[in-house]
Amino acid sequence: MKDYDYHQPTELADALRIKKGHGGEARFVAGGTDVLVLKRAGRLDFQALISLRRVQELQGISQDKGVIRIGGGTTLTQLTASELVRGKLPALHDAVSVMGCTQMRNLATVGGNVMSAVSSGDTIPPLLALEAVCRLASPEGERAVPLADFFPGPRQTNAQDDEVLLALEFPAPQPNCGMAFYKLGRRAALDLAVVSVCILLELEAGGKRIAKARAAAGAVGPTPLRLRAAEEKLTGAAPSEETFAAAAEAALAEAKPWDDVRASRWYRQEMIRVVLPRVAWTAVQRAQTGGRS
Numbered sequence: 699m700k701d702y703d704y705h706q707p708t709e710l711a712d713a714l715r716i717k718k719g720h721g722g723e724a725r726f727v728a729g730g731t732d733v734l735v736l737k738r739a740g741r742l743d744f745q746a747l748i749s750l751r752r753v754q755e756l757q758g759i760s761q762d763k764g765v766i767r768i769g770g771g772t773t774l775t776q777l778t779a780s781e782l783v784r785g786k787l788p789a790l791h792d793a794v795s796v797m798g799c800t801q802m803r804n805l806a807t808v809g810g811n812v813m814s815a816v817s818s819g820d821t822i823p824p825l826l827a828l829e830a831v832c833r834l835a836s837p838e839g840e841r842a843v844p845l846a847d848f849f850p851g852p853r854q855t856n857a858q859d860d861e862v863l864l865a866l867e868f869p870a871p872q873p874n875c876g877m878a879f880y881k882l883g884r885r886a887a888l889d890l891a892v893v894s895v896c897i898l899l900e901l902e903a904g905g906k907r908i909a910k911a912r913a914a915a916g917a918v919g920p921t922p923l924r925l926r927a928a929e930e931k932l933t934g935a936a937p938s939e940e941t942f943a944a945a946a947e948a949a950l951a952e953a954k955p956w957d958d959v960r961a962s963r964w965y966r967q968e969m970i971r972v973v974l975p976r977v978a979w980t981a982v983q984r985a986q987t988g989g990r991s
């Protein structure tokens with residue numbers, strides 16, 4: 699039997715007011731695919747749940763001029779169905795398509811994935827590579843925090859307890875950009891990543907050099923990670939096996955993979971060497987063809 703209160707506001711102001719009334723005893727919930735699993739496992743306790751599912755301000759995927767906005771309450775199914783995501787953000791589309799199962803994707807949200815702050819969270823590497831900013835709302839107002847600065851430690855964010863993740867915002871990729879994501883798991887479905895990598899590359903005119911590179915990885919350290927040293931190796935270099943191998947070594951140095959139940963440190967290191975160049979080549983191919991391939 700349910701041993702907590704359940705609130706279903708439709709407006710952000712009401713959600714924030716209810717949260718203020720309950721303080722730390724209440725928890726926000728979106729799809730509940732993390733919150734309720736943890737509650738049932740006895741790893742999370744609360745006296746009230748405040749559902750964000752019907753809050754209008756958290757909905758929608760849109761582009762205004764050069765900025766794309768994805769509402770925190772957007773479900774994974776809505777992401778995969780979006781023409782904008784499919785056309786302009788193929789790496790995010792790839793990432794969401796391999797998350798969980800259909801039933802889970804119908805409930806789970808991008809905001810819940812980011813706020814869960816697990817190292818293997820699949821939407822996070824693409825959002826890091828896109829240089830997303832988290833728009834947070836509290837009774838005090840709104841603020842923006844770069845996603846790259848959002849995870850101080852495992853399962854921790856820099857959001858305050860009373861803040862709602864309203865949306866993720868980032869510049870729309872340029873037409874000469876290619877973006878790819880790959881998740882290596884122990885099986886094809888319903889598994890968390892052993893290693894995941896996302897790379898966004900912008901090629902110079904003619905395609906001989908990489909003008910801009912953004913790279914990020916999941917499950918290779920305590921938090922999702924922007925691979926800045928790898929980006930430095932890629933920027934200005936010619937797309938080649940040597941460049942991508944050097945970027946993978948740089949990624950290894952900054953990622954510091956570890957042993958756990960899913961894989962050993964050694965295996966993760968070897969897989970970064972395999973996966974990063976593969977993802978980089980797909981990004982190059984997509985940059986050359988102006989989209990998916």
Ligand SMILES: Cc1cc2nc3c(=O)[nH]c(=O)nc-3n(C[C@H](O)[C@H](O)[C@H](O)COP(=O)(O)OP(=O)(O)OC[C@H]3O[C@@H](n4cnc5c(N)ncnc54)[C@H](O)[C@@H]3O)c2cc1C
Nearest residue numbers: 728729730731732733797798807809810811813819820863
């Ligand atoms: C069967 C199964 C398979 C899974 N497979 C994967 C997978 O392949 N890849 C993967 O990355 N994850 C996976 N997960 C984990 C989980 O489903 C995802 O992290 C999901 O995106 C969480 O979203 P949610 O809306 O259900 O979050 P919830 O459970 O509702 O919330 C998660 C956390 O975020 C907070 N929160 C939610 N929304 C907001 C908001 N807008 N503002 C502030 N706080 C908020 C909640 O308070 C809570 O702390 C799986 C889970 C299950 C049960």
